[in-house]
Amino acid sequence: MDITTAFYLYSTMLKIRLVEEAIVNEYPLQEIQTPVHLYIGQEAIAAGIAINLQPHDFIVSNHRSHGHCLARGMDLEGFFKELYGKQGGVTSGWGGSMHIGDIERGIIGTSAIVAGGIPIGAGVALAQKMLSEGITVIYFGDGAVDEGIFWETLNFCKLNDLPVLFVMEDNHYASQTPTEQRHAYADIAHIVQGYEIPTLTLDGNNVFEVAKVSGNLINRIREGAGPCFMRCRTYRWKGHVGCSEDDDMGYRPAAELSIWKTRCPILWLEKYLTEQYPGKAEIEFFSRRDYWQREIDSAISKAKEAPYAVD
Amino acid sequence: MPWTKLVADQRRNFEPVGGGGCDRVLTYGEAISEAMEQAMEIDPRVIILGEGVSQPGFIYNTTRSICKRYGTKRVIETPIAEAALTGVTLGASLAGLRPVLIHMRCDFLLVSMDQIINHIAHWKRVFGNDTPLVIRAVIARGWGSGAQHSQSFHSLFASFEGLEVLMPATPYDIKGLFLSAVASPKPVLFLEHRWLYGDRDYVPRGTYLVPLGKAVLREEGSDITLIGMSLTNRDIYMAREKLKSERIFADWIDLRSINPIDLDTIYSSVAKTGRLLIVENGPVCCGIGAEIASRVMENCWDFLKTPVQRIGWPSATVPAGPELERQFYPGVDQILTTIRKMVT
Incomplete structure (x- = not known):
């Protein structure tokens, strides 16, 4: 990975992390009155895929969409205004955290019905195929593949060779229910491969791997290969919804979260960059953190000052 | 475009x-x-x-x-x-x-x-x-x-x-x-x-647009307003000759649009006739007729001479057997009987 790209990936992941942490800090004030599904721990997936997208490509996401939308280029101020229910929010106060979108920036929208956005992404791809322009990335969790509509869409996309990248963020829990209690099969990749859809399982916490694999698959899709499927193993640090780590609920083994925290995608990249570019890396880390923190603080204060969205 | x-x-x-x-x-x-x-x-x-x-x-x-x-x-x-x-x-x-x-x-x-x-x-x-x-x-x-x-x-x-x-x-x-x-x-x-x-x-050969959200007044009369939708318009159509022979003249509205409802057309008709019968192509319970009846009572109360009536399916479950089916769907006779009660 070249140095510019590596630091760009770092910057995108850091932006997402700092935004989510800002929400955690602000949430107790109860000015953000919308259920939030935080992306902390999964940043490498959104960042790694976004660098392979072009302006006419689209993404469709789900309830845990902050990272996908921010990586795709959603305006920070519009994002925070939406969380605060203020005028100028990306969905004008009608969406909240679970329904953000900006079609001008390649974000079709987000559905908070599990798997609800998946067929919509396929429809976007159908239009793209007919209009000969662009591809669509559909983000969903491992819970979404429990839904019939996921399989219906997978079949339809293959049948029509639609330009879709299916991105399954496998964080092992659907709300609190672990994979083993939901899937009769051991490995979804085997089943998806049965549709003759190119399928890859990868470390979703390694941003280089995500960027490389998604880049290859997206190139194949652009060349007309039809849909491809990525299963990214990852882990969410926070609870399904809200800002706590919800360890007290008892559904996650005690050590599990702390083990995954040692595999933090951002720390991993910091370590790599420090080894590769000693001296320069630390300066870059500081300046990017400083930059994003200022941007975020400014967006939040503008959101707080803005008038509430009214009909 | x-x-x-x-x-x-x-x-x-x-x-x-x-x-x-x-x-x-x-x-x-x-x-x-x-x-x-x-x-x-x-x-x-x-x-x-x-x-x-x-x-x-x-x-x-x-x-x-x-x-x-x-x-x-x-x-x-x-x-x-x-x-x-x-x-x-x-x-x-x-x-x-x-x-x-x-x-x-x-x-x-x-x-x-x-x-x-x-x-x-x-x-x-x-x-x-x-x-x-x-x-x-x-x-x-x-x-x-x-x-x-x-x-x-x-x-x-x-x-x-x-x-x-x-x-x-x-x-x-x-x-x-x-x-x-x-x-x-x-x-x-x-x-x-x-x-x-x-x-x-x-049907004209060329292209033409019928406006969305607009009902159409199929026939004019001053005694009662009849609202049909889809197939129930045919029942109203068949009932109207018999009504005319009994000197009952109806405003017949084909709803065409269920959402939105063309309330203006309905209100102006009810203001004239004072009577409203809705013939639903579906279950009566919570049908669009219930919404129309509510709106008419809210907005045309002073004009109403008799309570708004609805005809439709007696239940949401449609039966299969031929005799059950025959009994299930209301038709011309039920429309005529209801209208006679409302007008006299």
Whole structure:
């Protein structure tokens, strides 16, 4: 990975992390009155895929969409205004955290019905195929593949060779229910491969791997290969919804979260960059953190000052 | 935009046979077939999706001509996956197409309820983007179609202002309303009735638009207002000769649009007649007739001479056996009996 790209990936992941942490800090004030599904721990997936997208490509996401939308280029101020229910929010106060979108920036929208956005992404791809322009990335969790509509869409996309990248963020829990209690099969990749859809399982916490694999698959899709499927193993640090780590609920083994925290995608990249570019890396880390923190603080204060969205 | 070339329809009167400044007769089925073909001709963004659209049968022969003319690229055969296909239709509309999804039975809409309500009906309000799509579904009746093949869900979808619901009753209307539906930036649920497919009417050869959200006054009278929708207009049509012989003259309103309801047309008629009977093509309980009755009581109370009455199906479960079916559907006799009670 070249140095510019590596630091760009770092910057995108850091932006997402700092935004989510800002929400955690602000949430107790109860000015953000919308259920939030935080992306902390999964940043490498959104960042790694976004660098392979072009302006006419689209993404469709789900309830845990902050990272996908921010990586795709959603305006920070519009994002925070939406969380605060203020005028100028990306969905004008009608969406909240679970329904953000900006079609001008390649974000079709987000559905908070599990798997609800998946067929919509396929429809976007159908239009793209007919209009000969662009591809669509559909983000969903491992819970979404429990839904019939996921399989219906997978079949339809293959049948029509639609330009879709299916991105399954496998964080092992659907709300609190672990994979083993939901899937009769051991490995979804085997089943998806049965549709003759190119399928890859990868470390979703390694941003280089995500960027490389998604880049290859997206190139194949652009060349007309039809849909491809990525299963990214990852882990969410926070609870399904809200800002706590919800360890007290008892559904996650005690050590599990702390083990995954040692595999933090951002720390991993910091370590790599420090080894590769000693001296320069630390300066870059500081300046990017400083930059994003200022941007975020400014967006939040503008959101707080803005008038509430009214009909 | 190609649609701006069309001129809005000014026609107000129902003429089942003869006249209308038009010399060509089509059936309801032929009219929708022609409407789809012309929509695809006018606008290359129009595509057709559905299970069976390109197979022998051709959705009661309504897709045969477009298959022949436009082929599989724009007339897309699909798996039986109503839920996903409804989402695909939404996505395609967001990304620049004007898709039309077809279901052979109205009942199959329920499989895709999440996409229709949670997604399509709310999309514009939440995300601000237009979703120009049409979902055609055909209501059936008789020959033991029963509980899952003869339901009529117009009322179920009428709560959602983000979704237009249409029920064309004549060949003229089905063509003009379909072209309006495809031209509209809003999502439209287009409910046809299988029993109307053979009905004949004068239908202009060219393209024309029948306005969305507007009822039509089919006949004028001062004693009572009758509201029909889809097939129940035929019952009202058949009842009216008998009524005239009894010196009872009715304002007959064909609702055409279930959502939104053309309340202005209804209010001005009720203000004149003081009596209102709604003939529902579906269960009476929580039907669109209940909503109309409420609105009329809220807005026309001083004009009402007698309580608003409703006729419709006695239950939501449609029976299969022939005698049960015969008893289940109200018809001309029940309309006449109810009107006589209201007028005297």
